[in-house]
Amino acid sequence: MKSAKSKQHLTLLVLRDAQHAVKQIQISKPLLIAVPTVAILCLSGLIVSMQVHSSQVITKMEKEITSQTIANMQMELTVNNREEAILRLKNEIVNLSSEADDMKSKMTRVSELEKELQKFIKKHDISMLPQSTETRTVPLSLDASKHVGGEYIAIHHSEILDLSQETKDDFEQMRKLLDTMEHHIPDTLEKAQETQKIISGTPNAWPTVSKVLTSSFGYRSDPFTGKAAFHAGIDIVGQTGDPIYAAGAGQVLSAEQSGARGLYIVIQHPEGLQTSYMHMSNMNVSPGDQVSKGDVIGEMGSTGRSTGSHLHFQVMKHDKVINPLPYID
DSSP states (O other), rough: OHHHHHHHHEEEEEEOOTSSSSSEEEEEEEHHHHHHHHHHHHHHHHHHHHHHHHHHHHHHHHHHHHHHHHHHHHHHHHHHHHHHHHHHHHHHHHHHHHHHHHHHHHHHHHHHHHHHHHHHHHHOOOOOOOOOOOOOOTTSOOOOGOOOOOOOOOOOOHHHHHHHHHHHHHHHHHHHHHHHHHHHHHHHHHHHHHHHHHHHHOOSSSSSOOOEEOOOOOEEETTTOOOEEESSEEEEEETTOOEEESSEEEEEEEEEEEEEEEEEEEOOOOOTTEEEEEEEEOOOOTTEEEEOTEEEEEBOOOOOSSSSEEEEEEEEETTTEEEEHHHHO
């Protein structure tokens, strides 16, 4: 029994030095085995724990690196997008500048056409433009920059691009409008000039100072024979030397003398109209002359087949005599 017990223990002899007694320490075999085992297990647990912790730290660092990489990529994309946006803005600015130059050229042309139209209107005294409405402006004594306000709202670069596109679209619409105006204004001016030519050429101005008629248009008793005869115009009494006015603008076709008409003038007007002025004492125009409505073309008299000082005024349309009174009355 004692022998069996002694087999379960180990005796350690501790020798300090020659002056001290030897100490004996008995350690059981199971304890001797358990201590290293526990130590090994603790060390193994520590190593496993360190590996797990290291793995967690590495995983966390990898996530942080990945997140930072993504952030860097996003920042790089943002920078690239901004650079691309800046480049697009530069291109848009260049395009808008070109559009603006083209617009200035067209507006200059339209302005020139407008000036021509205004000169025409002023020359002929025609009111064709609408009355301008009064616009309230800031008095010159006030500094407009010190009388403004409003909430600050930042503008994103994408909004700038949208605004640039909208401005470009507006320029395109204005360009089309100016093209239309540039195309139509000359036609309008030409039509206005033609209309004014017809208006000014229509013989509707009274040709003498006097407005007293001695003979009307149509059938009458001839003053020389007393027989019924057709009178192709109207006779207006007046004093010898009274001015004779062109009833409308036109070109002088004839300025000559005949036995019956005496000194007479024929003027060609638009729309196939002609006016004749007979029995004059003096003529101030020659064939081919251009006359305006109201110009003095001669003087009243009694030349030709006439009984006294008067003007025989006659109107023809497409070579057919018509009553002058509907035009000049």
